[in-house]
Amino acid sequence: TALERAERLGGALGPYALQAAIAACHARAATAAETDWPRIVALYDAVAQLEPSPVVELNRAVAVGMAFGPAAGLDLVDALVNEPALSSYHLLPAVRGDLLRKLGRYEEARAEFERAASLTANVRERELLQRRAAESAAERMAGYSKL
Numbered sequence: 001t002a003l004e005r006a007e008r009l010g011g012a013l014g015p016y017a018l019q020a021a022i023a024a025c026h027a028r029a030a031t032a033a034e035t036d037w038p039r040i041v042a043l044y045d046a047v048a049q050l051e052p053s054p055v056v057e058l059n060r061a062v063a064v065g066m067a068f069g070p071a072a073g074l075d076l077v078d079a080l081v082n083e084p085a086l087s088s089y090h091l092l093p094a095v096r097g098d099l100l101r102k103l104g105r106y107e108e109a110r111a112e113f114e115r116a117a118s119l120t121a122n123v124r125e126r127e128l129l130q131r132r133a134a135e136s137a138a139e140r141m142a143g144y145s146k147l
Contacts, residue, residue, distance in 0.1 A: 018047045037067035054083045062095055070102035090119035094129060097136070106140035109133075 013021065022043050029035035044060035057080055065073020077096050086092045097112030113133035117126045 013046070015047055015050045018043050018050070022047075032066065035066065037063050041067050054080055054085045055089075058086065058089075058092060058095060065099050065102075070099040074099040074103065088119055090116045090125070090129075092116075093119070097129075097132065101132075101136055101139070106136045110136040110140065 022040055025036050025040050025043070040063040041060060044056060044063055048056050048060060057076065061073045061076035061080070064076055074096070077092070077099060080086055080092060081096075083092075093112040094116035097109045097116060100106075100112060101109035110133045113129045113136060117129035117133065120126050120129065
């Protein structure tokens with residue numbers, strides 16, 4: 001592909017080529033588990049050097065969480081919580097909710113999914129986020145019933 005040829009030439013890739021490389025990592029993997037998450041983290045590191053932004057950092061946090069575990073990703077997301085540019089961005093609490101859920105912190109996850117649902121204008125996304133909030137609440141209750 002053109003992207004592979006550009007990488008072989010050894011020159012510095014621009015932001016669009018880096019985004020294409022990230023997309024290619026996703027496209028090559030049959031499942032999320034097969035995705036080369038450490039490479040995606042490295043690519044987001046490069047994007048952040050060229051075009052730093054809170055959204056790039058959030059995307060990087062997702063990749064870090066997939067590559068190195070939800071606690072590592074959550075640390076990065078928590079550093080973005082007070083970022084003004086993300087204050088009404090529904091994906092920040094959605095990502096935080098996902099990481100909290102993976103850590104078994106179901107009540108916090110439920111609250112984050114509900115917050116994310118309140119921030120999105122997309123009906124389908126809102127329904128999905130509300131469902132994830134309900135699932136997190138159910139997981140929390142299931143944990144209590146085992147005590």
